[in-house]
Amino acid sequence: MNTTVEASGGKAQSRRILLVDDNADAALALSMLLEALGHQVCTEHDGPRALASIDEFRPDVVVLDIGLPGMSGFEVAREMRQRQATRDALLLALTGWSSDADRQNALDAGFDYHLTKRVTIADLEAALVRPHAR
Template sequence: MNTIDGARDGAADARRVLLVDDSVDAAQAMSMLLETLGHDVRMLHDAAGALAIVDAFQPEVVILDIGLPVMDGCELARLLRARPSTRDALLLALTGYGGDADRQRALDAGFDHHLVKPVSFTDLEDLIARSFGPDRTRNV
């Protein structure tokens, strides 16, 4: 539950969040916002870095940019779904690609949700909270 100033009342809703975006500024801003809400955030800028830490960090939420260099977010999502440490994580595509085909490609790769940049931070936090609540909302 949030307080009036936006900070969390407690750590009950805090999640381990892996944020992967090659836009350093965007990733830093998102990371800081997620941390102010109590989440434990690891920020990386490429798929190789993400793959190097997922087994030890075991993120509950993974927010991936689709347009990553070398290995795109869809391929990374497929690899994360194949790992025991991230098989059941909430995977969120956060991308500039907003067409119907882009959305379907993301969902086919294993993402639970496809979000188009810029995304409302309030909407993102609500989506994370709903995804772990009693009425889990996944793959929409």
């Protein structure tokens, strides 16, 4: 089993993480953090490209922004839940959308958890090891 030391000092399993965010700078910073924590990261900046990458990358975890151009994160999550490669992946919404309705819409779309941007490293690490909410 491949493990890595977390920032908190514990152990976490290395994961294959698909990161989808249209903000290139935010995506780069988060991908660097996740890689430093020992994860393998594939980054995409829109829904169609994220969907195109899943069969080859086969992520364990998808960290997905909701406010994407053209195809919302809600639509992407619904489509991912229909595909074999991501049907059982842990789907994390990481978004600035933080109302109760946004949280419920995320869960209804197939996300396991809804995290609000400026997420802490500790909260992100905790979400990566949580069981699926579904």
